Amino acid sequence: SIPRSACAKKYEVIDSQGVVWVWMSHKTPPKPEKIPWFENFARPGFKDTSTIHELPYDHSILLENLMDPAHVPISHDRTDFTAKREDATALFFKLTERTGRGFAGWWGRESDQSTPNYVPNFLRFEAPCVLQNNREIIDKNGETHYFSGLFLCRPSGQGKSMLIVRFGSTRKPSGLLKIIPQWFLHQNSSKVFEQDMGFLSSQNEFLMKTKVPTK
Numbered sequence: 036s037i038p039r040s041a042c043a044k045k046y047e048v049i050d051s052q053g054v055v056w057v058w059m060s061h062k063t064p065p066k067p068e069k070i071p072w073f074e075n076f077a078r079p080g081f082k083d084t085s086t087i088h089e090l091p092y093d094h095s096i097l098l099e100n101l102m103d104p105a106h107v108p109i110s111h112d113r114t115d116f117t118a119k120r121e122d123a124t125a126l127f128f129k130l131t132e133r134t135g136r137g138f139a140g141w142w143g144r145e146s147d148q149s150t151p152n153y154v155p156n157f158l159r160f161e162a163p164c165v166l167q168n169n170r171e172i173i174d175k176n177g178e179t180h181y182f183s184g185l186f187l188c189r190p191s192g193q194g195k196s197m198l199i200v201r202f203g204s205t206r207k208p209s210g211l212l213k214i215i216p217q218w219f220l221h222q223n224s225s226k227v228f229e230q231d232m233g234f235l236s237s238q239n240e241f242l243m244k245t246k247v248p249t250k
Contacts (some may be wrong), residue, residue: 040140052076054187054199055084071165075183076203083183083203084217086224089197091237092234094163096189097198101166101186104142104156108243110230114223128158138162172206180206194239200224 047058047065052073058065075081089098093153100106105126112120124144141160143155144157145190168184209213 052167053083053201073167073183073185075102075181075205076201076223078181078205080205080207081181081183081203083185083201084220085201086221088198088200088225088228089191090196090228091194092196092235093194093242094188094196096235096239096242097188098166099195100231102158102160103187104158104168110234111227112232114227123250129155132159137165143150152174163243182206194243198228 041219049056049058049067049070050064053076056070064141068099069197072217073156076083093133105123107115108118108120108143110125111118127145128140128142130138132141139157139159140181141155141157143153147155154171154173156168157169159165159169163250164187166186168186170182172182174180182204183202185199185201185203187201189196189197
């Protein structure tokens with residue numbers, strides 16, 4: 036006979052836009068309306084590439100780093116085609132939404148605001164784990180293309196976190212982008228997080244030694 040202790044708790048799960056969400060409560064019924072909806076991922080022709088990273092620092096440190104686009108040209112010089120250390124500058128942020136769960140707003144370089152047809156980036160944070168960075172670009176034919184960087188962060192232990200990164204767009208790849216293999220994109224993404232590793236893991240060690248709460 037099977038012993039009563041040989042069992043596992045079951046949880047409600049929902050697959051939404053390629054992400055599996057788990058409702059961890061047994062006391063209250065699932066609320067599908069709480070699942071974040073990523074508008075660009077639902078647009079016709081949108082395609083994305085996903086990578087997963089296990090990181091040796093706290094979930095809160097990870098989120099703080101991802102919320103700071105000003106660090107990209109400094110920490111990731113030449114890793115990204117658009118990241119150049121000499122272009123590092125202060126950025127503006129115009130808050131448009133604020134709730135008990137997070138905030139959203141437009142951001143970019145002050146100097147770019149005078150450029151014709153310039154559309155800044157739009158950042159949205161929803162606690163505890165979702166950060167989106169979106170942008171719209173209008174091409175010479177007047178067609179609007181949508182780009183998204185989606186970061187799904189979760190704690191995976193004391194001083195550890197796991198990150199799912201999804202970059203995508205509605206624009207069809209052209210030129211070299213057509214032949215870049217998936218492994219290269221994952222390798223480049225891993226390199227980006229390795230570049231942050233020294234700063235963030237040492238910060239994590241300091242916080243744990245001084246027993247500063249990182250909730």
